[in-house]
Amino acid sequence: MSQQVVYLQAGIGTYTISEIATPFWSNVQKKIDAQVMGGYEFLMENYHVEDKICIFGFSRGAYTARALAGMLHKVCAHYSTSCLWRI
Structure with a gap:
């Protein structure tokens, strides 16, 4: 029997007080990257x-x-020819 593993991240719009002090879009980019x-x-x-x-x-x-x-x-295409992704 297979087991499902779930990973959830808090939304990009959830900021701490110190993060609000910096420009909004700078924070959004950092959050997306992270x-x-x-x-x-x-x-x-x-x-x-x-x-x-x-x-x-x-x-x-x-x-x-x-x-x-x-x-x-991109990673899959670089390392394996048998990997298929539907995007």
Whole structure:
């Protein structure tokens, strides 16, 4: 029997008080970068060969999900010819 593993990140719009003091879009870019890398790190630690990966996001989270899927596509194309991603 297979086991489902779930990874959830807080939304990009969730900031601490110190982060509000810096320009908004600078924070958004940093959060997106951190979330893409966080998702990638989670997959590298938990992925097994036959696993299926589903990535979801809403609004800015959808952009982040697409960025992560694009990154996985590039990494997969570079390292393996048998890896298929639907983006």
